[in-house]
Amino acid sequence: GLNTASLEEMLDNDEDLDYLDKQFNIYESNVDFLLKEKNKLKNLKESPFIENFSRQIVDLEMMIDDPWLLDQVVEKMLSLEKSLTKAKESDKKHEEERKRRFEIKKSLEKYRSEGFRVDVVEQLLDEDMNLLEEEYDIFIRQTARLRSLKEKLFKLDASGFEEDVSVISQKLFDPNNIDEVEGELNQLKDRILNQRIRSQKIEN
Numbered sequence: 222g223l224n225t226a227s228l229e230e231m232l233d234n235d236e237d238l239d240y241l242d243k244q245f246n247i248y249e250s251n252v253d254f255l256l257k258e259k260n261k262l263k264n265l266k267e268s269p270f271i272e273n274f275s276r277q278i279v280d281l282e283m284m285i286d287d288p289w290l291l292d293q294v295v296e297k298m299l300s301l302e303k304s305l306t307k308a309k310e311s312d313k314k315h316e317e318e319r320k321r322r323f324e325i326k327k328s329l330e331k332y333r334s335e336g337f338r339v340d341v342v343e344q345l346l347d348e349d350m351n352l353l354e355e356e357y358d359i360f361i362r363q364t365a366r367l368r369s370l371k372e373k374l375f376k377l378d379a380s381g382f383e384e385d386v387s388v389i390s391q392k393l394f395d396p397n398n399i400d401e402v403e404g405e406l407n408q409l410k411d412r413i414l415n416q417r418i419r420s421q422k423i424e425n
Contacts, residue, residue, distance in 0.1 A: 251288035258294055259285055265301060270308040277301050318350050325357050336394040337364055363396035370402050377413060385409050 262281055265271065271278065281297050284290040326346055329339040342360045345353045371393045379386050389405050392398040 248288050251291040255285065255288050255291055255294065258291075258298055261298060262301075265305060268305050268309075270305055270312065273308060274301060274304055277304070321350070322346055322353070325353065328357075332360075332364060337367075338395045338397075341396070360396060363399055366399055367393050367396065367402070370399070370406060374406055374409075377410065379409065379413060381416065382409060382413060385412075 262278075262285065266278065277297065277300070281294065281301065284297075285294050325342070329343055333339050339360070342353070342356050345356055371390075374386060374389055374393070377386070385405075386409070389402055389409065392402050392405075
């Protein structure tokens, strides 16, 4: 199936024998290389991504039987291989991102079941991956702080300040309230301390 037209033309034109011999050797060498390229193309066509590069395949198949076009064949093969590698890497990245988005979604569902407000991150589930990861990381750190504040709140001996504890408790599940909760908790600590000081003075 290889193209021999140019060789036949040279023979018909009674070209110099030394020249013909050199051209034939080049042709043979190119044929060996071309057969390897044809086998490589056959393997590449097994790729699940090949359908996206049908035009490149057609171009290659039109020239791959002509040993004199070896340089062009090699160039196009390299281009096709690079394109397929890029497509494979892109698909792998997409799949990893899909799994990661699913993990974050499941994590947010767990936080929601615990009462936390998750809408800020949830609305980014289909947005840019870097932005999603950044906001999710912020969310995780914020919820950790809220849990720490909750622990501090309920460790307080807040007898007589139950209403204050209740008001602060209601804000412990919204990451946007961290600074407010922290400020109110510190104020509550000061008020509890002041009450104790006053009680001790009265007792004395």
